[in-house]
Amino acid sequence: MQIPDELRSLEARFAGILETAEDAVISVDADQRITVFNRAAEKSFGYTAAEVIGQPLELLLPDRSAASHRQLIEGFDHSSVTARRMGELREVFGRRKNGSEFPAEASISKLNLPGGKLFTAFLRDVTERKQIEAARKQAVDALVEARAELARVARVTTMGELAASIAQEVNQPLAAVITNASACLRWLAATPSNMAEANAAVQRVIRDANRAGEVIVGIRAFLKRGQPRKTQLQMGEIVREVVILAQGEARTHEVAMRVESTADLPPVLADQVEVQQVLLNLILNAIEAMSTVTERARVLEVATAKHGADEVVVAVRDSGPGLDLGRMERLFDPFYTTKPDGMGMGLAISRSIIDAHGGQLWAMPNDGPGATFRFTLPVFA
Amino acid sequence: MKPQESVVFVVDDDASVREALSSLIRSIGLRVETFSSAQEFLSYPRPNAAACLVLDVRLPGPSGLDLQRELANAGERIPIIFITGHGDIPMTVRAMKAGAAEFLPKPFREQELLDAVRTAIERDRATRDQWAELAQIRDRYETLTAREREVTTLIVKGKLNKQVAAELGISEITVKVHRRHIMEKMKARSLADLVRIAEKTPLENAGGGATYT
Numbered sequence: 001m002q003i004p005d006e007l008r009s010l011e012a013r014f015a016g017i018l019e020t021a022e023d024a025v026i027s028v029d030a031d032q033r034i035t036v037f038n039r040a041a042e043k044s045f046g047y048t049a050a051e052v053i054g055q056p057l058e059l060l061l062p063d064r065s066a067a068s069h070r071q072l073i074e075g076f077d078h079s080s081v082t083a084r085r086m087g088e089l090r091e092v093f094g095r096r097k098n099g100s101e102f103p104a105e106a107s108i109s110k111l112n113l114p115g116g117k118l119f120t121a122f123l124r125d126v127t128e129r130k131q132i133e134a135a136r137k138q139a140v141d142a143l144v145e146a147r148a149e150l151a152r153v154a155r156v157t158t159m160g161e162l163a164a165s166i167a168q169e170v171n172q173p174l175a176a177v178i179t180n181a182s183a184c185l186r187w188l189a190a191t192p193s194n195m196a197e198a199n200a201a202v203q204r205v206i207r208d209a210n211r212a213g214e215v216i217v218g219i220r221a222f223l224k225r226g227q228p229r230k231t232q233l234q235m236g237e238i239v240r241e242v243v244i245l246a247q248g249e250a251r252t253h254e255v256a257m258r259v260e261s262t263a264d265l266p267p268v269l270a271d272q273v274e275v276q277q278v279l280l281n282l283i284l285n286a287i288e289a290m291s292t293v294t295e296r297a298r299v300l301e302v303a304t305a306k307h308g309a310d311e312v313v314v315a316v317r318d319s320g321p322g323l324d325l326g327r328m329e330r331l332f333d334p335f336y337t338t339k340p341d342g343m344g345m346g347l348a349i350s351r352s353i354i355d356a357h358g359g360q361l362w363a364m365p366n367d368g369p370g371a372t373f374r375f376t377l378p379v380f381a
Numbered sequence: 382m383k384p385q386e387s388v389v390f391v392v393d394d395d396a397s398v399r400e401a402l403s404s405l406i407r408s409i410g411l412r413v414e415t416f417s418s419a420q421e422f423l424s425y426p427r428p429n430a431a432a433c434l435v436l437d438v439r440l441p442g443p444s445g446l447d448l449q450r451e452l453a454n455a456g457e458r459i460p461i462i463f464i465t466g467h468g469d470i471p472m473t474v475r476a477m478k479a480g481a482a483e484f485l486p487k488p489f490r491e492q493e494l495l496d497a498v499r500t501a502i503e504r505d506r507a508t509r510d511q512w513a514e515l516a517q518i519r520d521r522y523e524t525l526t527a528r529e530r531e532v533t534t535l536i537v538k539g540k541l542n543k544q545v546a547a548e549l550g551i552s553e554i555t556v557k558v559h560r561r562h563i564m565e566k567m568k569a570r571s572l573a574d575l576v577r578i579a580e581k582t583p584l585e586n587a588g589g590g591a592t593y594t
Binding site: 168171172173174175176177178179180182183186187190194197200201204207208211251252254256 | 398404405409488489
């Protein structure tokens with residue numbers, strides 16, 4: 001039988017397209033034996049077409065995915081879909097002649113020909129893209145880790161600075177525990193024993209020991225190592241815990257702390273330790289800012305409220321000397337400080353933390369004396 | 382004036398510490414009044430009774446040391462037992478120099494505190510008795526006439542009636558009459574007794590001096 005010229009030329013054109021294609025093109029017949037293997041496929045797999053034509057497709061697949069791959073094709077065979085685009089399929093791996101593997105994106109189509117079905121896969125080697133992606137992810141991870149580590153170092157530094165006042169916060173209830181326990185023994189030893197007083201003293205022992213314990217738990221949580229992890233948090237709870245840590249410092253500087261919160265605050269999505277760190281930083285700044293104030297009360301207010309529909313705002317308001325409007329944004333620059341012994345990292349770290357949470361941190365002078373720092377956090381949805 | 386039940390004042394800004402101290406001190410049968418600040422303590426009408434003050438050094442507003450100074454300036458001599466969670470030495474020195482009865486770091490041994498409280502109350506009672514006696518002497522001295530005061534000054538110096546009479550230009554008989562009145566008014570049983578009374582207080586300045594409540 002004579003093959004018409006047009007057909008010959010069509011086949012040549014088809015072969016030309018196939019050979020110059022950027023992607024590997026591999027066809028298998030109904031028995032999953034390779035019938036087409038273009039130049040890009042040779043390049044990707046390291047086999048010549050002659051070596052693989054007529055061989056089972058498994059030759060080109062890692063052993064672990066051969067079985068599932070066969071099922072995949074059979075499933076595709078029985079489905080009514082005739083083509084799946086790149087990216088629609090899960091990531092596949094090819095096996096080179098030398099045994100090494102490479103990640104690939106694949107698309108697949110089927111043709112029903114008179115001589116039987118033909119499945120054709122288009123494969124793109126994505127090794128290089130994967131490498132770039134991995135490098136970028138590594139860089140981002142390193143950055144996140146560096147930021148977290150910086151924040152942690154700042155927390156340890158803050159704790160070091162607070163050690164004396166926190167020791168006092170533990171010592172105070174501890175002194176009360178010891179005194180109550182001694183009083184209890186005396187009430188019991190009295191004749192007749194005063195059970196009501198002894199009982200009341202023991203109740204106070206429990207209460208005060210818990211109070212000391214809370215401070216310790218707060219410190220440990222604050223200093224724990226580990227990557228930031230965002231969870232569903234009640235802002236009121238965060239404020240309460242931070243106020244416990246800052247109480248001693250406020251007492252030392254004769255600052256009255258007030259906490260306000262609107263009812264029914266929605267939970268926020270945040271890393272507990274990092275948000276506590278930001279809040280503690282703002283509170284300690286405010287206490288320090290007020291240390292020069294002698295002519296009016298030193299008052300610190302921490303107010304929590306809803307901010308729009310999907311944010312919670314926390315405001316830390318002091319009655320200190322206030323802010324210089326011109327230098328307000330510089331406050332958040334690294335190494336910018338107005339304190340003689342400050343490192344100037346507190347607000348920079350705080351802002352980076354809030355940024356990483358998708359919130360905002362900013363400062364405003366008050367109408368009266370002092371300044372207010374506010375930050376927002378997204379509501380947990 | 383009948384002395385009232387003695388009382389211990391506790392000033393500490395920490396409610397836990399206040400409650401604990403109150404219970405401990407009450408357990409030995411003493412009356413306790415607690416305050417959270419210096420101002421609160423100062424505005425409380427304190428009874429005329431033997432007392433002592435258990436005072437936290439560090440308080441919001443005026444500190445414990447400020448309160449100590451203020452009480453001293455007002456001439457109040459209530460014994461002060463300082464308690465502190467900081468135990469810093471310069472502060473202790475300042476407090477002790479300013480006359481603190483005791484300085485106890487928190488947490489303290491309860492026996493130490495209770496001993497300090499008992500001692501302070503006893504000391505205050507003794508001081509009060511002394512002051513009461515002085516006040517009585519002053520009251521009696523106030524009843525003497527000008528001439529009787531002149532005679533008193535001379536006889537407690539050991540002058541004889543004759544010498545007193547010569548110095549004041551009066552008769553010896555008159556001196557004797559004055560002397561009898563003086564002994565009666567001052568409730569002195571003998572010359573030695575009168576000298577002892579006179580030694581207790583500078584009679585020339587009677588009516589002045591510090592107030593004591």
